[in-house]
Amino acid sequence: MLNFKLKPINELIQARYRFYVPAYQRGYKWTETEVLRLLQDIWDFKKYRASDESAFYCLQPVVVRPIEDKDGGTVYHVIDGQQRLTALLIIQQAIKNFQVQAIIPTADLQQTAICDSTYSIDYATRESSFKWLRDIFVDEKMQDNSDYFHFHETYEAAISFLKWIDLSYPDHEINGRKCPDKETDAFSTLKKVMSDRCYVIWYEPESGSTRRDEDIFDDLNTGKIPLTNAELIKAMFLQKNNFPDNDTPSAVLAEDFIRRLSREWDAFEWQLQDPAFWYFIYDAGKWGLRYENHIEYILDLIAGKTIKNSDDYYFTFNYFNDSYREYKERDKDNMTAFVKDRWYEVKELMLVLKDWYDNKEYYHYIGFLITQGYTVKDILKIQYPRNERQPSKKEFVGQIKQLIKTRFESYTAGDFYKGGKGLTPTLLLFNILIYQNCPDENSRFPFYRYKQMVWNEEHIVPVTPFEPTSPANSFLFSAQMLEYFTGISYYDRCDQLIERESEKPSQERKNRNAIRQEAVNSLKKQLSVTVDKIDDPKTKSICEDLLKVFVVMGKGEAKLSDKCYKKINLMFDSDNDDGDEESLNFIWNLALLDESTNKSYGNAIFPYKRMRIIKNDSRGIYVPIGTRNVFVKAYSHAMNNMFKWDRDDAILYLAEIFRMFRQCGFFFEKWLDSSKMPKAVDLIKLKNLISYEYTE
Numbered sequence: 001m002l003n004f005k006l007k008p009i010n011e012l013i014q015a016r017y018r019f020y021v022p023a024y025q026r027g028y029k030w031t032e033t034e035v036l037r038l039l040q041d042i043w044d045f046k047k048y049r050a051s052d053e054s055a056f057y058c059l060q061p062v063v064v065r066p067i068e069d070k071d072g073g074t075v076y077h078v079i080d081g082q083q084r085l086t087a088l089l090i091i092q093q094a095i096k097n098f099q100v101q102a103i104i105p106t107a108d109l110q111q112t113a114i115c116d117s118t119y120s121i122d123y124a125t126r127e128s129s130f131k132w133l134r135d136i137f138v139d140e141k142m143q144d145n146s147d148y149f150h151f152h153e154t155y156e157a158a159i160s161f162l163k164w165i166d167l168s169y170p171d172h173e174i175n176g177r178k179c180p181d182k183e184t185d186a187f188s189t190l191k192k193v194m195s196d197r198c199y200v201i202w203y204e205p206e207s208g209s210t211r212r213d214e215d216i217f218d219d220l221n222t223g224k225i226p227l228t229n230a231e232l233i234k235a236m237f238l239q240k241n242n243f244p245d246n247d248t249p250s251a252v253l254a255e256d257f258i259r260r261l262s263r264e265w266d267a268f269e270w271q272l273q274d275p276a277f278w279y280f281i282y283d284a285g286k287w288g289l290r291y292e293n294h295i296e297y298i299l300d301l302i303a304g305k306t307i308k309n310s311d312d313y314y315f316t317f318n319y320f321n322d323s324y325r326e327y328k329e330r331d332k333d334n335m336t337a338f339v340k341d342r343w344y345e346v347k348e349l350m351l352v353l354k355d356w357y358d359n360k361e362y363y364h365y366i367g368f369l370i371t372q373g374y375t376v377k378d379i380l381k382i383q384y385p386r387n388e389r390q391p392s393k394k395e396f397v398g399q400i401k402q403l404i405k406t407r408f409e410s411y412t413a414g415d416f417y418k419g420g421k422g423l424t425p426t427l428l429l430f431n432i433l434i435y436q437n438c439p440d441e442n443s444r445f446p447f448y449r450y451k452q453m454v455w456n457e458e459h460i461v462p463v464t465p466f467e468p469t470s471p472a473n474s475f476l477f478s479a480q481m482l483e484y485f486t487g488i489s490y491y492d493r494c495d496q497l498i499e500r501e502s503e504k505p506s507q508e509r510k511n512r513n514a515i516r517q518e519a520v521n522s523l524k525k526q527l528s529v530t531v532d533k534i535d536d537p538k539t540k541s542i543c544e545d546l547l548k549v550f551v552v553m554g555k556g557e558a559k560l561s562d563k564c565y566k567k568i569n570l571m572f573d574s575d576n577d578d579g580d581e582e583s584l585n586f587i588w589n590l591a592l593l594d595e596s597t598n599k600s601y602g603n604a605i606f607p608y609k610r611m612r613i614i615k616n617d618s619r620g621i622y623v624p625i626g627t628r629n630v631f632v633k634a635y636s637h638a639m640n641n642m643f644k645w646d647r648d649d650a651i652l653y654l655a656e657i658f659r660m661f662r663q664c665g666f667f668f669e670k671w672l673d674s675s676k677m678p679k680a681v682d683l684i685k686l687k688n689l690i691s692y693e694y695t696e
Contacts (some may be wrong), residue, residue: 475554
């Protein structure tokens with residue numbers, strides 16, 4: 001474990017810390033870009049936050065191991081942070097030289113080296129900073145090796161930045177831009193902010209640790225030790241100096257609390273790693289921030305971090321650290337109380353989220369709102385309003401339902417066409433309400449499955465009918481219908497071959513065309529044998545023709561493919577004879593389907609889509625319950641033709657959506673405006689169906 005503390009840059013300077021960079025580390029590689037970014041951040045801090053005396057700028061971590069030298073002093077072996085320490089040292093030298101030349105333009109800069117007034121760095125693979133700092137400004141001497149080149153580049157970048165912020169250089173630009181807030185003697189301001197208001201996050205391996213520095217370095221640089229806000233806050237909470245360290249009863253109680261906090265922290269992280277819970281309270285697409293440690297999401301909620309603060313990596317740590325410093329100034333002898341108060345805040349939020357998750361009604365309505373961009377904070381403000389009475393459970397449900405109602409009240413029937421703003425929210429809520437209205441308490445919409453897939457608004461009957469004019473279309477249709485009649489899937493075979501190829505070195509892998517050809521070749525015989533065993537002569541004849549198209553991958557067989565298409569439509573009575581474009585793009589002909597499945601079968605006819613969706617469902621591929629019900633015709637009254645989606649099926653599906661919304665209080669009569677609906681919708685029949693089903 002690494003022990004953490006915050007250390008001001010000024011301490012490293014004043015105490016003349018000695019650092020040593022071992023040979024296993026790479027050389028110094030910072031370029032002008034990294035240096036200017038650091039200096040700009042510090043200058044921005046000066047501009048926007050320096051007036052707050054408790055605020056400070058926090059640099060990324062430095063990981064060191066203290067080693068006692070032969071004289072009894074301490075040398076810090078740098079495990080991680082060489083780049084930052086070296087850059088800060090060079091920037092200090094640049095400030096010194098800039099200051100001297102501002103006073104004495106002809107000064108000998110070799111006499112201004114700061115070696116004796118700041119920290120030093122020795123390197124296993126190059127000269128000490130004592131030597132190269134004296135020549136840092138001499139271009140010729142800095143060309144000897146790659147490190148020296150980058151040292152000089154850092155120095156020049158720092159000098160350029162100092163000119164950029166100083167009034168003495170009114171025309172100096174960086175990347176074509178002048179500094180909007182230049183100052184007189186800006187170098188002095190920058191120096192003071194760096195020394196007094198800049199801190200490093202300082203890590204040391206736990207006392208007695210036998211791990212090699214090289215191993216810790218490797219772990220840090222492969223992400224095995226995540227230096228996240230969550231880890232920093234946990235380390236802040238558990239610092240030893242927050243608790244009594246003697247043998248008093250209060251010290252024993254403190255030890256008890258530390259152990260309990262550690263256990264609870266791990267338990268919360270374990271709970272948040274549960275996909276069912278995590279994807280209920282979190283939506284990556286809407287929230288925008290990603291997390292390795294999920295408890296950091298909880299800490300972000302408390303700190304008020306959003307995507308707007310994403311550039312401030314340590315926003316949440318700084319929030320907690322600011323409150324830590326403020327509390328310490330008021331009551332430094334009672335820091336245990338601070339930790340308990342802040343941890344109680346985390347526990348309270350987790351309890352509220354767990355309550356939402358456990359309550360089926362909360363779960364479905366809040367879960368939907370989060371998919372629509374509402375945040376946990378938005379919902380908390382409703383449940384726990386400031387300076388107002390807390391609503392009862394019934395009132396709270398009413399209030400969150402009102403948010404949903406307000407959203408849907410803004411829609412008209414014109415928003416229920418493909419691509420319309422109301423279509424996906426309506427289809428999603430319809431699927432959620434199916435679970436909500438189910439009397440089984442364990443029947444819940446799986447947000448964790450929904451949020452891990454990309455969704456399309458899929459036509460039940462395709463808008464664009466099959467056209468056998470291209471070999472690709474002919475081949476696709478033959479593969480689909482052979483799978484339908486024989487159960488032998490060209491697509492499954494392609495997936496198997498792609499997986500096999502992925503295990504090969506990249507230069508040895510076959511391209512997609514070669515994989516497709518191999519899939520066809522490997523299935524020819526199996527398909528031929530299976531087709532030969534089909535008993536029904538009509539089906540067998542169609543499949544024999546389909547096989548001819550399939551083996552040549554559609555090339556030169558447009559007429560035969562068209563012949564097969566017409567025969568199959570006749571067999572299933574599935575011609576799209578009443579589907580004008582307006583009707584086909586309306587909600588009654590649309591359902592949610594995962595993008596992978598949707599793209600894989602193109603403009604397939606209804607029987608094939610139905611087969612694929614039922615197969616996906618049986619294989620454990622998530623199919624929304626509303627979509628599944630459509631393709632098994634669960635909303636249809638008369639099962640005259642399971643292979644065709646007709647207007648009767650469509651209006652019964654639409655009536656079921658509206659009936660469900662009406663039952664839950666989310667339906668609006670204006671949705672029945674005939675001017676916004678396709679002309680094909682029988683409005684009288686639709687109203688009767690909604691009313692009849694609703695009052696049953």
